[in-house]
Amino acid sequence: MARAELLAPPGPKYAGLERAAGQRIxxxxxxxxxxxxxxxxxxxxxxxxxxxxxxxxxxxxxxxHKHLRVRLLLEGxxxxxxxxxxxxxxxxxxxxxxxxxxxxxxxxxLGPEPLDDAFTAERLLAALARSRMPVKAYLLSQRPVAGxxxxxxxxxxxxxxxxxxxxxxxxxxxxxxxxxxxxxxxxEASIAAQGTTLNDYRTVYGEQGDYVDQLAVYGKAGQACPxxxxxxxxxxxxxxxTTYCPDCQPLPRARGARARRSRP
DNA sequence: CGCATTTCCTGGTAGC
DNA sequence: TGCTACCAGGAAATGC
Numbered sequence: 113m114a115r116a117e118l119l120a121p122p123g124p125k126y127a128g129l130e131r132a133a134g135q136r137i138x139x140x141x142x143x144x145x146x147x148x149x150x151x152x153x154x155x156x157x158x159x160x161x162x163x164x165x166x167x168x169x170x171x172x173x174x175x176x177h178k179h180l181r182v183r184l185l186l187e188g189x190x191x192x193x194x195x196x197x198x199x200x201x202x203x204x205x206x207x208x209x210x211x212x213x214x215x216x217x218x219x220x221x222l223g224p225e226p227l228d229d230a231f232t233a234e235r236l237l238a239a240l241a242r243s244r245m246p247v248k249a250y251l252l253s254q255r256p257v258a259g260x261x262x263x264x265x266x267x268x269x270x271x272x273x274x275x276x277x278x279x280x281x282x283x284x285x286x287x288x289x290x291x292x293x294x295x296x297x298x299x300e301a302s303i304a305a306q307g308t309t310l311n312d313y314r315t316v317y318g319e320q321g322d323y324v325d326q327l328a329v330y331g332k333a334g335q336a337c338p339x340x341x342x343x344x345x346x347x348x349x350x351x352x353x354t355t356y357c358p359d360c361q362p363l364p365r366a367r368g369a370r371a372r373r374s375r376p
Numbered sequence: 377c378g379c380a381t382t383t384c385c386t387g388g389t390a391g392c
Numbered sequence: 393t394g395c396t397a398c399c400a401g402g403a404a405a406t407g408c
Contacts, residue, residue: 124404125384145402163401164386179386200385202402218403245379252402262401310400351381352401 113137113186120181120201124215128207129182131155144222144258156210158219162202168316170195181205223257226295231257233289240280240288247283247291248276249350256280260295262352263308263330268294269356270329270339275363276349276356282364301326329355 116132135151142148147167149157159167169191170176170183182196182205196205206215213220223239224231239256240247250256251265260268269276271294274287283291307313307321310331315321328338333346337357347354 160402162385162403198385199387200401202385204403216403243378249379254403353399 113184115185116207117183117185118181119176119183124206125201125204126182126206127215128155129205131207132157132184143219143225144254145261146216146219146222150210151207154210155207157207158204158213158216159196159206160204162198162200162204164200165196165198165203165205167194167196168318169193218254221255223255226257226259226299231292231296233285233292236292237283237285237288240283243280245280246277246349247274247280248352248354250280252350252352257295259299262354263310263327264295264298264302266330266355267298267328270361271298273360273362275361276347276354277363284364329357331355 113132113135116129118126118129120126131153132151132155135153135155137157138150138152140147140149145160147157147159147161149159151157159165161167170193172190177195177197179197179199180195181198181201181203184194186192186194196203198205204216208215224235236256240250243250243256245253248265248269251260251268252262254260266276268291272287272290274283274291278287302308302321302323305321305323305326306315306319308323308327309320310324313321329344331353333344333355335344336342337344337360340357340359342357342359344355345358347356
């Protein structure tokens with residue numbers, strides 16, 4: 113590419129872009145929610161869309177987007193300008209030495225790809241055994257498995273019948289197997305539907321994702337559980353809004369808890 | 377090191 | 393209409 117232009121205030125989210133000039137984009141890869149584009153000079157462009165980021169070609173002759181943060185000037189015939197637009201600036205778009213993820217600790221410690229064969233029930237169980245966090249919060253950390261965000265965590269936990277507050281280390285082996293399968297099914301179905309468009313998300317072709325029509329619980333507190341018909345409830349887990357079915361996703365009785373007699 | 381808390385950001389919406 | 397207040401959340405920074 114000829115150059116990477118930074119249109120946002122400089123900062124760690126947009127580090128190293130000046131080094132991209134003159135390097136060829138050699139591939140387009142992905143790990144979890146991170147896009148990885150190795151560059152010919154030994155660097156790597158790392159992008160994360162956050163919640164509202166969009167990577168798309170820039171229309172000829174149009175005014176720059178209000179929230180344009182980065183513009184890549186590519187060589188060759190138009191369309192040869194690729195933009196990163198990100199209203200809320202939760203996204204990242206930076207250049208690092210290839211494979212050097214010191215500035216991206218979540219990427220450095222990312223769990224297995226959910227659709228890889230390596231993501232087995234046994235591996236998930238072993239990962240969960242290492243944490244005392246609520247299972248949902250631990251899933252969101254990206255460490256037991258890559259790529260599961262707030263929407264898909266709620267959907268998968270509901271499918272597996274696992275309460276989001278279950279301590280990760282107390283998830284039973286059979287629950288881990290159900291959860292692993294549920295994560296894979298939810299992600300595969302969402303990919304087939306081109307993702308979940310709540311407000312902003314668009315595919316690279318500008319299309320909305322239709323998985324929103326298949327959501328069972330996310331954002332549906334107070335509505336009927338599709339499985340049992342009871343009311344879905346809302347919690348906050350790991351600072352994130354969480355919807356679940358109290359009947360289909362029972363919290364296991366705390367280990368070592370004493371039986372307590374209610375006052376007559 | 378593990379985990380809880382705080383921070384970053386803007387658009388949308390509720391309430392007055 | 394215009395104002396304030398608040399909420400949404402992925403990952404990093406900070407604080408124990």
